[in-house]
Amino acid sequence: MKDRKRGSVLGNTGLYLATSVAALLFLIPFYLIVRNALMTDKEITGENWKWFPTSIQWGNVSELFDDPTVDFARSLWNSTVVAVLSTTGILLVCSLAGYGLARIPYKHANKVFYVVLATLMVPTAVTFVPSFVLVSSLGWVDSYRGLIVPGLFSGFTCFLFRQYFLGFPKELEEAARVDGLGYWGAYWRVVVPNSLNFFAAMATITFINGWNSFLWPLVIGQDPSSWTVQVALSSYMTNQTVNYHLIFMATAVSILPLVFVFLFLQRWLVQGIAQTGIKG
Amino acid sequence: MSTTTTRKAASSAPAPAPKGRPRRRFSASPTANFWLFTGPFLIGLVIFVFVPIGWSIWLSFFEARFTVTPSEFVGFENYKSILTDVDFRNSLVTFTVFAAFIVPLTWAVSLGLALLVNRITIMRAFFRSAFFLPTAVSYVAASLIWKMSLFNGVRFGLANTVIGWFGVDNIAWLASPDPPWYWLVIVTVRLWLQSGFYMILFIAALQNIPKELYEAAAIDGAKPGWQTFRHITLPQLRATSTAVILLLLIAAYQAFDEFFNLLSKATWGQPPLVELYKMALGENQNYGVGSAGAVVLTLLICVVTLIQGKIMGFGRGEESK
Numbered sequence: 063m064k065d066r067k068r069g070s071v072l073g074n075t076g077l078y079l080a081t082s083v084a085a086l087l088f089l090i091p092f093y094l095i096v097r098n099a100l101m102t103d104k105e106i107t108g109e110n111w112k113w114f115p116t117s118i119q120w121g122n123v124s125e126l127f128d129d130p131t132v133d134f135a136r137s138l139w140n141s142t143v144v145a146v147l148s149t150t151g152i153l154l155v156c157s158l159a160g161y162g163l164a165r166i167p168y169k170h171a172n173k174v175f176y177v178v179l180a181t182l183m184v185p186t187a188v189t190f191v192p193s194f195v196l197v198s199s200l201g202w203v204d205s206y207r208g209l210i211v212p213g214l215f216s217g218f219t220c221f222l223f224r225q226y227f228l229g230f231p232k233e234l235e236e237a238a239r240v241d242g243l244g245y246w247g248a249y250w251r252v253v254v255p256n257s258l259n260f261f262a263a264m265a266t267i268t269f270i271n272g273w274n275s276f277l278w279p280l281v282i283g284q285d286p287s288s289w290t291v292q293v294a295l296s297s298y299m300t301n302q303t304v305n306y307h308l309i310f311m312a313t314a315v316s317i318l319p320l321v322f323v324f325l326f327l328q329r330w331l332v333q334g335i336a337q338t339g340i341k342g
Numbered sequence: 343m344s345t346t347t348t349r350k351a352a353s354s355a356p357a358p359a360p361k362g363r364p365r366r367r368f369s370a371s372p373t374a375n376f377w378l379f380t381g382p383f384l385i386g387l388v389i390f391v392f393v394p395i396g397w398s399i400w401l402s403f404f405e406a407r408f409t410v411t412p413s414e415f416v417g418f419e420n421y422k423s424i425l426t427d428v429d430f431r432n433s434l435v436t437f438t439v440f441a442a443f444i445v446p447l448t449w450a451v452s453l454g455l456a457l458l459v460n461r462i463t464i465m466r467a468f469f470r471s472a473f474f475l476p477t478a479v480s481y482v483a484a485s486l487i488w489k490m491s492l493f494n495g496v497r498f499g500l501a502n503t504v505i506g507w508f509g510v511d512n513i514a515w516l517a518s519p520d521p522p523w524y525w526l527v528i529v530t531v532r533l534w535l536q537s538g539f540y541m542i543l544f545i546a547a548l549q550n551i552p553k554e555l556y557e558a559a560a561i562d563g564a565k566p567g568w569q570t571f572r573h574i575t576l577p578q579l580r581a582t583s584t585a586v587i588l589l590l591l592i593a594a595y596q597a598f599d600e601f602f603n604l605l606s607k608a609t610w611g612q613p614p615l616v617e618l619y620k621m622a623l624g625e626n627q628n629y630g631v632g633s634a635g636a637v638v639l640t641l642l643i644c645v646v647t648l649i650q651g652k653i654m655g656f657g658r659g660e661e662s663k
Binding site: 077274335 | 397462471534543546615623
C-alpha cells in the first residue's frame with residue numbers, strides 16, 4: 063500500500079498524460095469535421111494550416127440543403143425511416159423469437175435453436191448477392207421494403223435476446239401465470255416491462271447499425287431518390303467536383319443524430335454491450 | 343406445469359384476472375405458443391436467409407450472366423474460374439494482411455484504453471466517451487474524413503501538414519500501392535472506429551476480476567504493474583480476449599465500406615467482398631461466378647472460425663446456460 067502511494071504522484075501524472083494524449087488523438091477527426099464544415103474551400107485547401115475558421119460559415123448549412131446535385135434532405139429522411147422502422151421491427155420479431163426459444167417448453171426447441179445458430183456462421187455480408195437477386199425478383203429494389211425487411215431477421219439479435227431471457231427471473235413470470243395470464247399476456251405485461259433496460263440497449267445498438275449501414279443500401283438504392291445518408295455521402299467521394307465544405311457539412315449533419323443518441327443513451331449502450339458482448 | 347393450470351382455469355374455474363381473459367386462447371399449449379412467438383422470425387429467416395443461401399449455391403453451378411434463372415448447368419466451372427481468378431486470390435491475400443494488422447492492433451489498443459480508463463478516477467466519463475464516441479460514426483463518414491482531410495495526398499491534409507513541419511515531403515497516401523501507405527490509412531480508420539466498442543467489453547471484464555486476486559498477489563510479493571498484469575489480469579481476461587479476437591476476425595472478413603470508399607478507383611488492396619460486389623453487381627453481372635465466390639468465402643470463414651475456436655478454446659467452460 064505504501065509503495066503504491068509513493069509512486070502514485072509520478073504514476074498518476076503519466077497515467078493522465080497518456081490518457082489525455084490518446085483522447086486527443088481520438089477526438090481529432092471530430093475536430094476536423096467541424097472545422098472543415100464551417101470553413102470556405104479556400105481556407106480548407108489553403109497553404110497555411112488554420113486550426114480555426116477566420117469567420118464561421120453558417121451559410122454552408124443552407125448551401126448543403128439547397129445543393130441540386132444531391133438531395134441530401136431526402137437521404138436524411140430515408141435513413142430516418144429505415145433506421146426507425148428496422149429498429150422497431152428487429153426488436154419485435156427477434157425479442158419474441160428469443161423469448162420463445164428461451165422460455166417456452168417445446169420438445170424441438172433445441173433443434174430450432176440450432177437452425178438459428180447456423181445462420182450466425184454465415185456472414186450476412188456474404189449473402190448480399192443472392193439477397194439482392196431475391197429482393198429484386200420481388201420487385202423491392204429502390205423501396206423501403208427492400209431496405210428494411212430483409213434485415214429484420216437477425217440471427218444474432220435473436221440469439222442475444224435468447225441469452226438475455228434465459229437469465230430473466232422465472233418467479234416473475236410464474237406469478238403472472240398464477241394470475242391467469244398466458245405466455246402472450248405474461249410476455250407483454252410482465253417480461254417486457256421488466257426488461258426495458260435491455261430493450262433500450264438493443265434499440266440503441268440496432269439504430270446505430272441501421273443508420274450506419276452501407277453495403278445493403280448501396281446495393282438496393284439504385285435510384286438517387288432511395289439513397290440513404292451513407293450512400294449519399296459515398297457519392298460525394300466519387301464525384302468529379304470536390305466541394306470540401308459541403309462534403310464535411312454533410313458528414314457533420316450525418317453524424318449529429320448519432321452523437322446525440324450516444325450522449326443521451328450511453329448508459330444503456332455501455333450496459334448493453336457489456337451484458338451481451340462477452341458471452342459472444 | 344403452469345400450462346395445465348391455465349388450461350384447467352380456462353375450462354372450469356372462473357377467471358381470476360379478467361384482464362387476461364381475451365388472451366387465454368394463446369395459452370392453449372406450449373407448442374402453439376412456441377410457434378406463435380418464433381414463427382414470424384423463422385418464416386423471415388427461411389425467406390431472407392436460407393432461400394438466398396440456397397439460391398446462391400444453386401446459381402454457383404450454372405452459367406448465369408445478367409440472369410438469375412439460368413438454364414445452362416456448368417458443374418464446378420464457376421468454382422474453377424473464381425479460384426483461378428487473380429483478383430479474387432489477391433483479395434484473399436489482402437484480407438490476410440489486413441487481419442494480421444487489424445486484429446492484434448485493435449486487441450492491444452482496446453485493452454490498453456480499458457486499462458487506462460479503468461485506473462483513472464478524475465473525468466472518467468469524459469475519457470470513456472472520447473474513446474467510445476467514434477463507434478457512432480459510420481465507415482463512410484470516417485473514410486471521408488480520412489481521405490479528404492486527414493490523409494489527403496496534398497499539402498492541406500493534416501498528416502502531410504504535420505510531417506511538413508519536420509521538413510518531410512508530401513506523401514500520396516492512397517494513390518499507389520508502392521510504398522503501401524494505403525495500409526496505414528485503412529488500418530487507422532478501423533482502429534479508430536472499433537477500439538472504443540471493444541474497450542467497453544474489456545472494461546466490463548476488468549471490473550469482474552475479483553479484487554482478492556490482486557491482494558493475494560501483493561502478499562506473495564508480486565509488484566504492481568507488468569507482473570500482476572501478466573500473471574493475473576491477462577489470464578483473467580482470457581475468455582473476453584478470445585471472444586474479442588473472434589469478433590474482430592469476423593468483422594475483418596466482412597470489410598467492405600472503408601475499402602470501397604477509400605480505394606474506389608484503385609486496383610490494389612481490394613478485399614473479397616469488394617471483389618464479389620464488382621463481379622456480381624458490376625458491369626458483367628456474373629451471378630454464377632459471384633455466387634461461387636460467396637460460397638467459397640463462407641466456407642473459408644466457417645473454417646477459420648472453427649480453427650480459431652479450437653485453438654483459443656472458445657466456448658470452453660462458457661456453455662450457454
